[in-house]
Amino acid sequence: MEREKSPSKRNRRWLFAALRIGLAIGLAIIISQFRLNYLEGFFYDMRVRTRPAPHTSGQIVLVTIDTKTQEQLRRLPNADDFVHLFNQLHKSAPRQVLYPDDFNEIMGSYDQLEALAQAAKSVNLLVIEERELPDQGVEDEFRLLPPLQDLDVESGPTTADVYNFARDGVSRRLILDLEGRPLAEMKVADSLTGRNSVTDYRGVFTFKRTHQAYINYHPTGTYPKYSFVDVADGYIPSNVFKNKIVIVGKDNKADENDYVMTPYSRDLTAMSTAELQANMLDTLILNNAPIQVPYWVNLLITCLIAIVTVLIVLTLRPGRGLFILALTLTGYLFCSWVLFAADGIWIDVAHPLLTVFICYYFFIPYRLIIENRRSWEYYQRNNLLTQVEELKSNFLRLMSHDLKTPLARIQGMTEIALRDTTKLTPSQREAIKTISDSSQELTEFVGSILNLGRIESKEIKLQLKSRDINALLSETIQKLDYLAKQKNIRIVMEFEPLFSVKVDEDLMRQVFSNLVENAIKYSPEGSSILVTTEESNGRLMVQVADQGIGISADEIENLFTKFYRSRNVRDGAIKGSGLGLYLARYFVNLHNGQISVESEPAKGSTFTVDLPMDL
Numbered sequence: 001m002e003r004e005k006s007p008s009k010r011n012r013r014w015l016f017a018a019l020r021i022g023l024a025i026g027l028a029i030i031i032s033q034f035r036l037n038y039l040e041g042f043f044y045d046m047r048v049r050t051r052p053a054p055h056t057s058g059q060i061v062l063v064t065i066d067t068k069t070q071e072q073l074r075r076l077p078n079a080d081d082f083v084h085l086f087n088q089l090h091k092s093a094p095r096q097v098l099y100p101d102d103f104n105e106i107m108g109s110y111d112q113l114e115a116l117a118q119a120a121k122s123v124n125l126l127v128i129e130e131r132e133l134p135d136q137g138v139e140d141e142f143r144l145l146p147p148l149q150d151l152d153v154e155s156g157p158t159t160a161d162v163y164n165f166a167r168d169g170v171s172r173r174l175i176l177d178l179e180g181r182p183l184a185e186m187k188v189a190d191s192l193t194g195r196n197s198v199t200d201y202r203g204v205f206t207f208k209r210t211h212q213a214y215i216n217y218h219p220t221g222t223y224p225k226y227s228f229v230d231v232a233d234g235y236i237p238s239n240v241f242k243n244k245i246v247i248v249g250k251d252n253k254a255d256e257n258d259y260v261m262t263p264y265s266r267d268l269t270a271m272s273t274a275e276l277q278a279n280m281l282d283t284l285i286l287n288n289a290p291i292q293v294p295y296w297v298n299l300l301i302t303c304l305i306a307i308v309t310v311l312i313v314l315t316l317r318p319g320r321g322l323f324i325l326a327l328t329l330t331g332y333l334f335c336s337w338v339l340f341a342a343d344g345i346w347i348d349v350a351h352p353l354l355t356v357f358i359c360y361y362f363f364i365p366y367r368l369i370i371e372n373r374r375s376w377e378y379y380q381r382n383n384l385l386t387q388v389e390e391l392k393s394n395f396l397r398l399m400s401h402d403l404k405t406p407l408a409r410i411q412g413m414t415e416i417a418l419r420d421t422t423k424l425t426p427s428q429r430e431a432i433k434t435i436s437d438s439s440q441e442l443t444e445f446v447g448s449i450l451n452l453g454r455i456e457s458k459e460i461k462l463q464l465k466s467r468d469i470n471a472l473l474s475e476t477i478q479k480l481d482y483l484a485k486q487k488n489i490r491i492v493m494e495f496e497p498l499f500s501v502k503v504d505e506d507l508m509r510q511v512f513s514n515l516v517e518n519a520i521k522y523s524p525e526g527s528s529i530l531v532t533t534e535e536s537n538g539r540l541m542v543q544v545a546d547q548g549i550g551i552s553a554d555e556i557e558n559l560f561t562k563f564y565r566s567r568n569v570r571d572g573a574i575k576g577s578g579l580g581l582y583l584a585r586y587f588v589n590l591h592n593g594q595i596s597v598e599s600e601p602a603k604g605s606t607f608t609v610d611l612p613m614d615l
């Protein structure tokens with residue numbers, strides 16, 4: 001029975017629970033202070049790679065100086081080639097042409113370069129320089145060399161996480177402005193979308209002197225791409241570029257500086273700068289940069305995960321705990337993925353993950369200590385109980401032993417007194433008869449207790465002899481006949497002829513005697529009892545069926561336990577010790593047999609003993 005817990009014990013439990021949760025939160029806060037950018041970057045990239053690729057704005061087309069161009073020209077395009085390109089592009093009226101590279105690098109005579117400047121103007125060329133914006137007032141330094149000095153040049157440095165963030169060299173961010181002055185990408189996007197402030201853009205954060213956002217990447221090859229020579233030679237239909245932003249750049253796998261690593265791939269030539277430019281621009285045009293949730297949300301999540309881990313570790317069984325923990329982690333990773341895939345929302349994964357591991361390894365030894373202490377306590381208690389049990393058994397055995405002799409003497413005396421028929425009045429005779437019956441009952445009880453003692457000290461050894469079970473049953477029933485007659489109960493025997501089997505005669509007699517005696521004890525006057533034997537499949541079945549008070553179903557499993565008496569006999573009207581069936585089952589089991597019962601309250605019970613013919 002569960003005992004009521006005292007208030008102080010309950011308070012202590014709460015205090016312990018609060019302490020553990022406090023410790024978990026403390027750990028979570030400490031872990032959150034660690035910079036886990038590399039790991040976080042890794043999980044971020046995993047999400048980028050596995051989510052469905054986002055849509056593009058459809059506004060951007062790439063023209064690349066690729067291996068085909070270089071093979072055909074046998075050199076990099078010079079000023080004349082660019083003039084051809086721009087003239088072709090001019091025919092299809094693009095919105096703007098971007099050149100994210102060093103435009104002064106293009107070779108040509110002064111005249112050729114003048115023609116280039118002319119052609120570039122006609123397609124609204126914007127040169128995007130890797131260099132940082134010059135200080136205010138000295139912007140002239142940023143101009144191209146004559147005769148290209150009138151072309152538009154804007155600063156648009158690309159980023160790579162080399163010294164900051166994940167430090168793995170991957171380009172994940174774009175810069176919107178420097179000290180409040182918008183850079184190339186934001187200017188182009190602004191002109192297209194009508195926005196004009198960094199606050200109009202999603203996912204913008206401050207870093208050093210800049211405002212930045214994460215690039216909403218598309219896999220390499222997403223944007224339509226045409227070879228420089230094909231465009232310059234007029235092989236591409238003009239409507240392809242109409243009203244589009246055309247980005248012209250190198251993609252000839254010659255120089256690693258023309259490439260960046262992306263969340264999709266850490267190949268040194270994973271994506272050309274021109275395509276990176278397209279991704280950056282599209283992020284701003286569509287205004288769908290991934291958003292990193294605020295620090296406090298991440299901290300809250302980490303704390304919650306820590307608490308859940310500690311509760312799981314301390315309350316669940318280790319195997320199940322580990323399983324549920326793995327499930328929680330997987331669930332969390334899945335949620336983070338769904339949030340990112342659905343709306344580019346980026347929740348921290350590295351800190352919660354580390355928290356789970358640290359909390360797990362921190363609290364497991366703690367749990368082991370608690371469990372060790374508990375099992376030590378159990379061990380002590382168990383030791384004590386065994387000692388008490390031994391004392392009890394010894395006491396019962398000694399007492400029963402000492403009772404046997406005086407009981408035998410009482411019985412002997414009552415028999416002598418009853419034999420003398422002359423001197424006793426009928427009432428004296430009745431009194432002595434009662435004394436005799438009671439001492440007989442007591443002798444049986446003492447016998448049971450002694451048997452119990454023998455069982456518990458494992459003293460019983462089977463004395464097997466070949467016996468005819470039918471004969472053994474008949475003898476037993478005959479001895480109990482006087483009891484049946486007192487209640488006018490008829491005992492019917494239906495025995496099949498049986499071969500002799502090897503049994504311990506004494507023990508089996510006690511079993512049958514107990515079953516038949518119970519059938520008489522727990523049956524009403526005038527009813528009948530059927531005792532049958534049969535043999536089938538090498539087994540011997542003895543059944544004792546009565547029409548008595550029966551036993552309710554919920555009590556049947558307890559019937560064969562020590563000292564158990566069913567509810568309907570506990571008032572003491574029918575005497576008994578509750579040991580008979582316990583001993584019967586023990587004795588039958590010693591013979592490799594089984595004993596069972598089927599019963600219905602107020603209808604009757606059938607006890608079955610099932611013994612192997614060949615022990």
Ligand code: ADP
Pocket residue numbers: 514518519522546548549550551559564565566567569575576577578579580581582605
């Ligand atoms: P007891 O000395 O009480 O008869 P047993 O171990 O022989 O002890 O039986 C245990 C309990 O099982 C009994 O107290 C009684 O409640 C129930 N029982 C046993 N045999 C019968 C029966 N034939 N009909 C109804 N109840 C029975």
